């Protein structure tokens with residue numbers, strides 16, 4: 428097999444190798460079943476790195492021209508008669524799309540969120556992976572009447588463009604909503620977002636250059652970790668204990684790495700369910716002031732408390748304008764309208780608007796008008812009162828299912844709010860392997876590695892209880908444990924709930 432490389436050509440070496448082998452296969456000069464040289468051997472013969480040959484072989488495999496088997500090496504696949512005619516078209520190669528990608532695109536490789544969302548409407552799978560509101564609680568009647576009223580009376584506005592920062596009456600409502608929760612902010616400092624996920628993306632665009640450091644909790648929300656990784660940031664994880672972010676470790680990190688910001692979920696943290704104590708919040712703010720580091724507070728769950736009272740946000744405790752506050756209607760109400768918001772210090776609010784205008788001009792107008800109307804009629808507060816009770820029942824049902832069905836060595840945190848149980852598998856069981864078996868049993872959860880930016884956390888999982896009626900919660904848990912039972916031989920340990928102290932080793 429003769430391959431000639433042109434080192435002056437702008438075409439990458441791996442593509443030159445791929446194209447020449449492709450030509451040999453399609454012209455049948457390399458027959459089906461013939462073996463290609465091992466990667467190392469070909470790399471040596473051509474004077475290139477082994478990874479160059481690996482990439483060329485990967486492309487050929489993706490083209491359906493070769494196949495690799497452990498032990499048998501790489502062989503040419505059978506090309507059906509007729510396809511060899513493509514040889515005449517070889518001067519025009521199909522684009523190898525990856526070779527055109529930006530560096531940022533190459534850092535977006537983890538499809539876990541879209542995979543989870545793909546399962547959302549599958550009725551044959553009980554997905555305890557999705558941390559979403561239950562659709563049995565959607566206030567459909569109210570939205571039906573609000574939306575049809577808006578379309579009749581305000582159709583010219585709700586289908587037209589609106590300001591990038593959002594529908595002003597909704598921003599006024601949000602400023603009032605935050606004021607009642609101790610946050611002094613003006614409508615002009617808040618912006619409506621296409622879900623708080625967009626706020627994470629805007630923060631990354633505004634603050635992060637490749638190589639910049641930022642601090643996250645460990646574990647942390649996977650959607651944020653992916654945004655920060657795509658930005659090429661250096662993600663520094665700080666562990667949690669039962670009071671939240673470990674400020675002793677944070678202090679060392681701040682003094683050493685000068686991160687751009689600290690990303691934290693102080694209330695009903697996703698995935699651990701932990702709520703940062705008031706004392707810890709004060710210490711965190713003090714550190715932020717001392718080291719001059721802004722805080723990005725992500726707060727989707729604080730309205731969903733099932734015990735005691737609502738926790739004050741970091742933003743409400745911040746006297747020096749360091750906290751950027753993100754929240755969303757996705758968990759309180761429903762996620763499909765894609766409505767979140769950010770409250771930021773004035774200068775930054777302007778920059779965020781400028782950044783958002785390049786993304787999507789503004790959030791869907793009808794959604795904004797409808798949610799504003801819903802909130803202004805006092806229906807959000809009413810809805811929250813109802814769902815707090817309903818989700819507490821679901822939380823207790825998951826707790827009861829775990830107590831009843833958990834095998835020896837399986838442990839979990841009982842959350843006081845939010846949607847998630849954070850669980851630890853018996854010694855030696857990997858969450859990824861368990862997920863593969865669980866999916867065969869038509870159930871799903873999120874394996875813990877998704878929540879760690881720098882590896883670790885392979886034997887934990889997140890179970891969400893919010894979405895299903897009680898009997899399906901139990902059935903989902905049962906299927907996971909059935910899969911687990913097939914993988915794991917019970918040892919001496921017995922199933923148990925984590926006590927407050929035992930929360931520590933989990934995170």
Ligand SMILES: Cc1ncc(COP(=O)(O)O)c(C=O)c1O
Pocket residue numbers: 558621622623624625648650692697725727754755756757762766767
């Ligand atoms: C902690 C956290 N932040 C942000 C988001 C994104 O929510 P949204 O639907 O508002 O984009 C989620 C969704 O699961 C979340 O759990």
